[in-house]
Amino acid sequence: MLMLKVKNLHVKVADKEILKGVDFELASGELHVVMGPNGSGKSTLALTIAGHPKYEVVNGRIAFEGEDITGAKPEERARKGIFLSFQHPVEVEGVKIIQFLQRVLKNLRGIDEVEAYDMIFRAVQELGLEGSILSRELNVGFSGGERKKLEMLQAYLVKPKLLILDEPDSGVDVDSLKVIAGVIAKLHSEGTSILLITHYGRILEYLNPQRVHVLKDGKLVVSGGMELVKLIEEKGFAAVDADGTAVKA
Numbered sequence: 001m002l003m004l005k006v007k008n009l010h011v012k013v014a015d016k017e018i019l020k021g022v023d024f025e026l027a028s029g030e031l032h033v034v035m036g037p038n039g040s041g042k043s044t045l046a047l048t049i050a051g052h053p054k055y056e057v058v059n060g061r062i063a064f065e066g067e068d069i070t071g072a073k074p075e076e077r078a079r080k081g082i083f084l085s086f087q088h089p090v091e092v093e094g095v096k097i098i099q100f101l102q103r104v105l106k107n108l109r110g111i112d113e114v115e116a117y118d119m120i121f122r123a124v125q126e127l128g129l130e131g132s133i134l135s136r137e138l139n140v141g142f143s144g145g146e147r148k149k150l151e152m153l154q155a156y157l158v159k160p161k162l163l164i165l166d167e168p169d170s171g172v173d174v175d176s177l178k179v180i181a182g183v184i185a186k187l188h189s190e191g192t193s194i195l196l197i198t199h200y201g202r203i204l205e206y207l208n209p210q211r212v213h214v215l216k217d218g219k220l221v222v223s224g225g226m227e228l229v230k231l232i233e234e235k236g237f238a239a240v241d242a243d244g245t246a247v248k249a
């Protein structure tokens, strides 16, 4: 079954066209990778799929499980099973993480507080995280790695149908990277479809992506397998031409 279909997507941010006709399809249970230079529109793509109001779809459409969600509100998309992990998570003072996670489980999965409490502590153990993290305030004073791990915990609890990860590997140390990749692999093996945005091939050593897309200047210029990651790691994004010819040659 088709999980996500992005068709001729053109997106404007602050009156500037950032995405210039993006097409791809992600089947249920697949893990796709999006790579691309800084400013190519990767975060824009992630935020647009999640329904961020700042990102205006001027052309094209997004379908989730066969249903057009191009105009749907972010909360509706979340309820349908789309989860976005941000590149820069926000700090929320006065909200303890345990309370926040209980609220998320209530809203998205209808799980009551008591059951949620147990689930959260179990998940923390399963993922090898520090239990003390739960009594801290949401993202306040968190290191990059801690934020990312917390987001992965959240994703693990929500069990979304589609998990969109915007650079979960940026600014994290090797040990954290292992934990984060482990959660992604676990969710993938449980059937979650994943769209993973990354700069580096390192995190992919732990994962088994079905497809790799390269985004340049608002367009997917080439799609393929892990050989693309290798090529980019060795020769940089310049090795992939705007029309993908450098790869085919």
Ligand SMILES: Nc1ncnc2c1ncn2[C@@H]1O[C@H](COP(=O)(O)OP(=O)(O)O)[C@@H](O)[C@H]1O
Pocket: 013, 014, 018, 036, 037, 038, 039, 040, 041, 042, 043, 044, 045, 054
């Ligand atoms: N909220 C915004 N306001 C203004 N410009 C933005 C905004 N978000 C993204 N852009 C611009 O869109 C382009 C693509 O950004 P982004 O999607 O963040 O790229 P990437 O994630 O690939 O680095 C950049 O030129 C960036 O400055």
Ligand SMILES: [Mg+2]
Pocket: 042, 043, 044, 087, 166
């Ligand atoms: Mg980005």
